[in-house]
Amino acid sequence: MRSKWFVISAIFGILSFVLSTLSIEFKIETTTITLTWSVIFPIIVSLAYGMRGAIVSAIFGAMWIPIILWPENGWGLIPNIIAYGLFYLLIGFNSENSNNNGSRLRKTVFSTIIFVLLYLFLYLFVFRWTLNYTGEHISYKTVLTILTKNVIIFIIVLIFGESLLRTNNLRKLLQLETNIYRKNNCKLIVYSLLTSVFIWGAFTLLYQLFNPIGTEKEYTGLLFIVLFFSSGIISRWLIFASETQIKAELGLIEFKDHLEDLVKIRTRELEETIKKLTATKASLIQADKMASLGTLTSGIAHEINNPLNFIMGAYDGLANYFKKHGSLEADKTELLVSSMNIGIERISNIVHGLDQFSRYNENMDEDCEIHSILENCFVILNNKTKHRISIEKNYAQETIHIKGNVGKLHQTFFNVLTNSIQSINAKGRIVVATKVEGINVIIEITDTGGGIEKKYLEQLTNPFFTTKPPGEGTGLGLSITYSIITEHKGTIEFKSELGVGTTVTIRLPYN
Amino acid sequence: MENKIKILYVDDESINLKLFDINFNENYSVFIADNGFTGLEILENNTNISVVISDMKMPKMDGLEFIRQARDKFPQKRFYMITGFDLTEEIREALDEGLIIKCFRKPYNKNEIEQAIKEVI
Numbered sequence: 001m002r003s004k005w006f007v008i009s010a011i012f013g014i015l016s017f018v019l020s021t022l023s024i025e026f027k028i029e030t031t032t033i034t035l036t037w038s039v040i041f042p043i044i045v046s047l048a049y050g051m052r053g054a055i056v057s058a059i060f061g062a063m064w065i066p067i068i069l070w071p072e073n074g075w076g077l078i079p080n081i082i083a084y085g086l087f088y089l090l091i092g093f094n095s096e097n098s099n100n101n102g103s104r105l106r107k108t109v110f111s112t113i114i115f116v117l118l119y120l121f122l123y124l125f126v127f128r129w130t131l132n133y134t135g136e137h138i139s140y141k142t143v144l145t146i147l148t149k150n151v152i153i154f155i156i157v158l159i160f161g162e163s164l165l166r167t168n169n170l171r172k173l174l175q176l177e178t179n180i181y182r183k184n185n186c187k188l189i190v191y192s193l194l195t196s197v198f199i200w201g202a203f204t205l206l207y208q209l210f211n212p213i214g215t216e217k218e219y220t221g222l223l224f225i226v227l228f229f230s231s232g233i234i235s236r237w238l239i240f241a242s243e244t245q246i247k248a249e250l251g252l253i254e255f256k257d258h259l260e261d262l263v264k265i266r267t268r269e270l271e272e273t274i275k276k277l278t279a280t281k282a283s284l285i286q287a288d289k290m291a292s293l294g295t296l297t298s299g300i301a302h303e304i305n306n307p308l309n310f311i312m313g314a315y316d317g318l319a320n321y322f323k324k325h326g327s328l329e330a331d332k333t334e335l336l337v338s339s340m341n342i343g344i345e346r347i348s349n350i351v352h353g354l355d356q357f358s359r360y361n362e363n364m365d366e367d368c369e370i371h372s373i374l375e376n377c378f379v380i381l382n383n384k385t386k387h388r389i390s391i392e393k394n395y396a397q398e399t400i401h402i403k404g405n406v407g408k409l410h411q412t413f414f415n416v417l418t419n420s421i422q423s424i425n426a427k428g429r430i431v432v433a434t435k436v437e438g439i440n441v442i443i444e445i446t447d448t449g450g451g452i453e454k455k456y457l458e459q460l461t462n463p464f465f466t467t468k469p470p471g472e473g474t475g476l477g478l479s480i481t482y483s484i485i486t487e488h489k490g491t492i493e494f495k496s497e498l499g500v501g502t503t504v505t506i507r508l509p510y511n
Numbered sequence: 512m513e514n515k516i517k518i519l520y521v522d523d524e525s526i527n528l529k530l531f532d533i534n535f536n537e538n539y540s541v542f543i544a545d546n547g548f549t550g551l552e553i554l555e556n557n558t559n560i561s562v563v564i565s566d567m568k569m570p571k572m573d574g575l576e577f578i579r580q581a582r583d584k585f586p587q588k589r590f591y592m593i594t595g596f597d598l599t600e601e602i603r604e605a606l607d608e609g610l611i612i613k614c615f616r617k618p619y620n621k622n623e624i625e626q627a628i629k630e631v632i
Contacts, residue, residue, distance in 0.1 A: 298596055298597065301595065301596065301597065302568065302594075303595075305595030305616070305617040305618060306524060306527070306595050306617060308617065308618040309524075309530075309595070309618045309619055310530065311618070312618035312619055313526070313527065313531065313533070313534055314530060316621055317533045317534050320534065320537070344618055348618055352597070352616075355596075355597045356597065
C-alpha cells in the first residue's frame with residue numbers, strides 16, 4: 001500500500017515536472033516554475049490526503065507568499081522545500097499508520113534522498129538544457145548553495161514536523177489516526193476541490209496584484225487552472241481506484257487495533273482463568289487432603305475412643321471400689337486413679353479436637369463456637385508451643401456462636417496459629433483476642449515472631465506462595481484460610497513489622 | 512431392688528458391657544446385650560426396661576437400626592446413643608426426629624448419663 005502511494009506521488013511529481021518543463025517552453029519565469037512546484041504539490045497532497053492535508057498544505061503554501069516577494073528568486077525554493085517536507089512527512093506518517101515494516105524516519109529519509117536527487121537532476125540538466133530558458137543563469141555553485149541551504153532547512157522542518165506529529169494533541173487535532181474516506185466521498189471531493197480552488201485563487205490573485213497582467217502571465221494563469229484541475233481530478237480518480245484497497249487496509253488497521261484490545265482482554269481473561277485454576281487446584285488439593293485426613297482421623301478417633309471407654313469404665317469402677325472398700329494407701333491409690341482420669345480427659349480432648357479439625361463436609365450452617373474451636377487448635381498445637389510460647393487469651397466474656405463450617409473454621413485458626421508459631425524462633429508470645437463488634441466477630445491473633453516483609457504482605461493469600469524452603473511449606477495454608485473466610489463472608493487482614501511481629505485480624509459476620 | 516430403673520445397654524465390645532454393668536448396677540438394674548438382635552429379645556422379655564442405651568457402630572445391625580426397630584415396638588421407652596465418633600449426619604437426624612433423646616460420647620461420662628436419665632424419668 002505504501003509503495004502504491006509512493007507511485008501515485010511519483011506520477012504526479014513527474015507530471016508536474018513535465019508540465020513545468022513545458023511551461024519553460026512557454027517562456028515562463030523561474031519564479032513561476034517554483035510557484036508551480038510549490039503550489040501543485042501541496043494541492044496534490046491535499047487531494048490525495050483530503051481536507052486536513054489540504055489545510056496543512058494551504059498553511060505551508062501561504063508561507064510561500066512573503067518569500068516570493070524576496071528579490072532573490074532562489075529563496076522561493078524554501079516554501080517548496082517545506083511543502084515537500086510536509087508531503088513526505090504525510091506519506092511517512094501514512095505509512096506508519098498503515099504499515100509497521102520499517103520506521104517512519106527511515107522512510108522519510110529515503111524520500112528526502114529521492115527528492116534531493118530529483119531536484120539536483122532538474123537544476124543541473126533539465127533547466128539548463130532547456131533552449132528557451134529565459135531566467136538568469138544558474139551556476140553549479142548557486143545550485144549547490146541553494147541545495148545545501150534547502151537541505152538544512154528541510155532537516156529543520158523534518159525535526160520540527162516530526163516532533164509536532166509526535167505530540168498527541170496534534171494527532172488528535174488532525175485526526176491522523178482516523179479515516180476520513182469512510183465518511184463521505186462526494187463531500188470530500190467537493191471540499192478538496194473548493195479548498196484547492198481557494199488556495200489557487202488566493203495565490204493567483206496575490207501574484208497578479210504584485211505583477212501587472214501581461215500575455216505571458218495570463219497564459220500562466222490558464223496553465224495553472226489546467227494543471228490544477230487535471231491533477232486534482234486524476235488524483236481523485238486514482239484515490240477512488242484504490243478506495244477498496246484503502247478501505248480494506250483501514251479495516252485491517254482497525255482490526256489490528258481491535259485485535260490488540262482483544263488480545264489484552266483475552267490475556268486478562270487468561271490470567272483470571274489461570275488464577276482461578278491455581279485457586280481451584282489449591283482448594284482441590286486441600287479438599288482431597290482434608291477428606292482423607294477426615295476419614296483417617298474419624299476412624300482413629302473411633303478406635304481410640306473405644307479403648308478409652310474401657311479405661312474410663314475401669315477408672316470409674318476402681319474409684320468406686322476404693323470409695324466403698326477403702327484403700328491401705330489411700331493417698332497413693334487416689335493419685336493413681338485420678339491420674340487415669342486426667343489422662344483419659346486429655347486424650348479425649350485431643351481426639352475430639354482432631355476429629356473436629358478434620359471434619360470434612362460442605363455444611364455452612366453448623367453451630368460454630370469460636371472459643372472452643374480456638375481451644376481445640378491449642379490442644380492440637382500444644383506440643384509446638386509448650387515451654388516455648390506463652391499463649392495469652394483475651395476472649396470475649398460471652399461465648400460466641402456463629403453459623404458456619406466447624407471443620408473449616410478449625411483449619412482457619414489452625415493455619416493462622418501455625419504460622420504464628422513458626423514465625424517465633426526461640427521464645428515468644430501469642431495473644432489471641434476475641435470480641436463482638438456490632439455485626440462482626442473479631443478474632444485477632446498477634447505474635448512476637450519475625451514478621452513479614454512488606455512486599456510479601458499482598459501475596460500472602462496467593463495459592464502456592466511461600467517463603468519457606470521447598471518441602472517445608474506448600475503455600476496453601478493462607479490461601480485456604482482466605483477462601484474459607486471468604487466463604488464465611490468474612491475478611492482477613494495482615495499487619496506486620498519485621499522483627500516485631502504480626503497481627504492477623506479475622507472478621508466474621510456475627511449471627 | 513424393685514424400684515431401680517432398668518437400663519438396657521447394647522455394645523459389641525464385651526469389656527464395655529462388663530464395665531457398664533459394674534459401674535451402673537449399684538443404682539440401676541442393668542441389662543446387657545452384645546448385639547441388636549439380643550437387645551430386642553431382652554426388650555421383649557423385660558417390658559419394664561425404661562431406658563435403652565446403644566452403641567452406634569455394631570456389626571450386622573447398627574445402633575440406629577436397633578433403636579428404630581425397638582422404638583417401633585416400645586415407643587414409650589427412652590432411647591440413647593453412645594458413640595466413639597463425632598456426631599454424624601444420621602445421628603443428628605435421629606436426634607432431630609426425636610428417635611433418640613441424646614447422644615453420649617465415648618469415653619462415657621457417668622455423671623452425664625446419670626443426669627440425662629434423671630431428667631427424663
